[in-house]
Amino acid sequence: MIPIAMIIFISIINELAEQSKNGIKPFSKAKEIFFSESTEINKDNISNPIYYDDTSPDENGNYPVIQDYLSVKHHDIISHFSKCDNIFGMYNLEIKAEVSEDNNNARILIKSINDENWKFCIHDGIFTEIS
Numbered sequence: 001m002i003p004i005a006m007i008i009f010i011s012i013i014n015e016l017a018e019q020s021k022n023g024i025k026p027f028s029k030a031k032e033i034f035f036s037e038s039t040e041i042n043k044d045n046i047s048n049p050i051y052y053d054d055t056s057p058d059e060n061g062n063y064p065v066i067q068d069y070l071s072v073k074h075h076d077i078i079s080h081f082s083k084c085d086n087i088f089g090m091y092n093l094e095i096k097a098e099v100s101e102d103n104n105n106a107r108i109l110i111k112s113i114n115d116e117n118w119k120f121c122i123h124d125g126i127f128t129e130i131s
Contacts, residue, residue, distance in 0.1 A: 012081075013127055016065075016095075016108055019050045021125040024097055024106035026054035027066055027077065050108060052097035053080060062096035065108060 030051055052063040070076035081095035092113035098121075099106040109130075112118035119130040 013110070013122070016050060016122050017125050017127050019048055020108065020122050023049040024099075024108065024123075025049045025051055026063075026099075027051040027069070028054050030069075050097070052099070052106070053077060054099075058096065062098050062109065065095050065097050 051066045051069065053066055054063055057063050064080035066077055066079075067081045068078040070078055094109070094111050094113055096109050097106055098109050107121045107123035110120045110122070121128055121130055
């Protein structure tokens with residue numbers, strides 16, 4: 001039997017990989033992206049990128065990935081992925097956005113806090129192991 005934690009983890013990874021096809025963007029730019037003049041506001045053509053909270057980098061310069069937000073217009077962040085300490089059986093995982101210095105390239109890092117060799121990234125719809 002497959003543990004429920006594994007199913008939830010795979011679901012999260014699949015969702016993040018799919019969203020990463022639309023980019024990994026700072027949440028401070030979400031309003032600008034959402035309401036750009038070149039985009040008609042309707043559910044059929046708005047991309048759903050991954051947003052990261054660019055107001056709070058960690059000591060390595062990585063950012064918390066936003067799990068859920070209420071409103072782009074009012075910048076209402078509800079929750080972050082950040083550290084998953086015993087949530088649904090996912091022990092000591094960290095999910096962060098790593099952004100290049102020029103802010104043109106970003107990827108999602110998923111790593112184990114207890115095992116430095118267990119590292120993965122998501123970028124452009126692809127989930128890969130980091131060696």
